[in-house]
Amino acid sequence: MRAIVDGARCTGHARCKASAPEVFALDNLGCALPGEHAVAAGAEAAARRGASACPEGAITLE
Numbered sequence: 001m002r003a004i005v006d007g008a009r010c011t012g013h014a015r016c017k018a019s020a021p022e023v024f025a026l027d028n029l030g031c032a033l034p035g036e037h038a039v040a041a042g043a044e045a046a047a048r049r050g051a052s053a054c055p056e057g058a059i060t061l062e
Helices: 015-019 044-053
Strands: 002-005 035-038 059-061
Touching: 002 044, 015 044, 044 059
Parallel strands: none
Antiparallel strands: 002 035, 002 059
């Protein structure tokens, strides 16, 4: 699984990190790190929680 974070849509609510700290990281402004990130085996459910917590819909899972 991959988590794709659209940096242009992220506004820094940090709900992804709060919901899945093992999957999502934040930059120094509190926004999720943009780009494609591999989700570790066993962390798929956490990635889904984090993605669904994003009010901007900035995270896509593949």
